[in-house]
Amino acid sequence: MVFSSRDFSRRRIGAAAALALAGAALAGCGGGSPADPDRGKDAKSFSLTITRNAIAGGKNTEEAEWITRTVIPRFVAAQKAKGVTAKVSFRGQGVDDEVYKTKLALDLKSRSGADIMDIDGIWVGEFAQAGYILPLSKAVGAPAGAWEGWSRIPGSVQRLATFEGERYGVPPATDGRLIFFNRKLFARAGLPAGWQPKSWQEIIEAGRALKKLPGVTPIQLNAGTAMGEATSMQGALPLLAGAGAEIWADGKWTGGGQALKQVLGLYAQVYGREGLGDPKLQQEAKGRDKSFEEFAAGKIGILFEGDYFWRDVLNPKTGVAKMATRDQDVGYALIPAVSQGRGLRGQSFVSMSGGSVTVLNPNTKFPQQAFELLAFMNSPEMVKARTAGTPEITSRTDVNKEILANDPFLTFVSEKVLPVTSYRPGLSAYPQVSTALQEATASVVSGRSPDQAAAEYAKKLEGIAGGAAHVAPR
Numbered sequence: 001m002v003f004s005s006r007d008f009s010r011r012r013i014g015a016a017a018a019l020a021l022a023g024a025a026l027a028g029c030g031g032g033s034p035a036d037p038d039r040g041k042d043a044k045s046f047s048l049t050i051t052r053n054a055i056a057g058g059k060n061t062e063e064a065e066w067i068t069r070t071v072i073p074r075f076v077a078a079q080k081a082k083g084v085t086a087k088v089s090f091r092g093q094g095v096d097d098e099v100y101k102t103k104l105a106l107d108l109k110s111r112s113g114a115d116i117m118d119i120d121g122i123w124v125g126e127f128a129q130a131g132y133i134l135p136l137s138k139a140v141g142a143p144a145g146a147w148e149g150w151s152r153i154p155g156s157v158q159r160l161a162t163f164e165g166e167r168y169g170v171p172p173a174t175d176g177r178l179i180f181f182n183r184k185l186f187a188r189a190g191l192p193a194g195w196q197p198k199s200w201q202e203i204i205e206a207g208r209a210l211k212k213l214p215g216v217t218p219i220q221l222n223a224g225t226a227m228g229e230a231t232s233m234q235g236a237l238p239l240l241a242g243a244g245a246e247i248w249a250d251g252k253w254t255g256g257g258q259a260l261k262q263v264l265g266l267y268a269q270v271y272g273r274e275g276l277g278d279p280k281l282q283q284e285a286k287g288r289d290k291s292f293e294e295f296a297a298g299k300i301g302i303l304f305e306g307d308y309f310w311r312d313v314l315n316p317k318t319g320v321a322k323m324a325t326r327d328q329d330v331g332y333a334l335i336p337a338v339s340q341g342r343g344l345r346g347q348s349f350v351s352m353s354g355g356s357v358t359v360l361n362p363n364t365k366f367p368q369q370a371f372e373l374l375a376f377m378n379s380p381e382m383v384k385a386r387t388a389g390t391p392e393i394t395s396r397t398d399v400n401k402e403i404l405a406n407d408p409f410l411t412f413v414s415e416k417v418l419p420v421t422s423y424r425p426g427l428s429a430y431p432q433v434s435t436a437l438q439e440a441t442a443s444v445v446s447g448r449s450p451d452q453a454a455a456e457y458a459k460k461l462e463g464i465a466g467g468a469a470h471v472a473p474r
Helices: 015-026 061-081 097-109 121-129 148-152 155-161 183-188 200-211 229-242 258-273 287-296 308-313 367-377 380-387 397-403 408-420 430-445 450-465
Strands: 045-052 085-092 116-120 177-182 217-220 252-254 300-306 330-333 349-353 356-360 421-423
Touching: 045 061, 045 367, 061 085, 061 367, 061 380, 097 116, 097 121, 116 121, 116 367, 121 155, 121 356, 148 397, 155 349, 155 356, 155 408, 155 421, 177 183, 177 229, 177 349, 177 408, 183 200, 183 330, 200 217, 200 258, 200 300, 217 287, 229 258, 229 300, 229 349, 229 421, 229 430, 252 450, 258 430, 258 450, 287 300, 287 308, 300 308, 349 408, 356 367, 380 397, 397 408, 408 421, 430 450
Parallel strands: 045 085, 045 116, 217 300, 349 421
Antiparallel strands: 116 356, 177 300, 177 330
16 A cells, blocks of 8 residues: 555645645646557557555555565566566655655656556545546546456445546555443443444443543543544544535535534533543644553543554554553444434444555556556455455455454454445545634634534635535535
């Protein structure tokens, strides 16, 4: 993958890179126009190049080694068996994500660059609107739609690589958001070890029971700008989905309507009149890290986070907040809609996910061969080779069933969370919208009413979106 699967929510798109990309799009300087997807189809020899933000001995070294030591030699051998000579090279990068994004944009704008590249799923819409990448249906044609892998990748996960109804690439892996809780604290509060709330009210009720325990913060729901994108991904966006809306739909941004007011109303309950959360923690520069430490120490009862929290934060051996009793004392549950059946798409449970997408350069001389390599990289054999020794949630359900068989937590995320997940819109304005959303939660935590915070958010959103016509008061 371009990015480490450790914690997708930590990534932010730099303002400079986003503006540069948006400016190029507005100037009409996009990538190549649709060309013949069959060009070079019958070549008996061809050359392809792969790039991603990974480099041997440096950033995402495992990814770089997988490509150079496994993918390339095996693909070349498979082509040789068919009587075709293939030369595949890897151009590894090991830079900040913003620098990587800018380089890809400049390459694609000048109709150059690698044949296959990984981009953050949140960039798909930007790159598509700029004309830098094309739908697979145009870049490759029928073979892309006939790939066997689509039947193994849930529709919910395919949305990561989809923009305006078109697939632009293949998502190799993803993650999910859920609720974690401390079973020991739950037992002391008289709550069930197998807790699964079916509504927001049940979360509040559990928080009230936990509040009776001295020295315990009942609920940690990320809020404010200090938490950055974690506020949006772990808090506001999944809750918005639980209220039946998403931040971008039908060509408009979701404003300060009923759905957002419900979300901010829950924040008001947690941090305001109910006193179930720690407002100061949301304002500290290292507040998120501190919340990890407090949960591991048994001082927080309920915490909203990504699966990264289980895998890398609480990991008894390698975690940043090691919890020796994690497997016994930490429970996990789906995030419920405000009430049953009232979530996005009529769902009773919701989540948010992120991840990278492998795309084709529309200017490649060999689109058919490039897609064949892309498909090969995402075949069961190659995916298993990529995850050997480091289990993760891949996009393929067949692979997940095999490699996650002995991991109850990742199996839960794969089978229960991913089918109900949603994704952020891959649009250049999103980072600004996300910040405005974070500011709205901060406003409520500071004491303003949900209605006031929603109205302020709507005003900011109109400025970001270019007027009220681009905002829907859902």
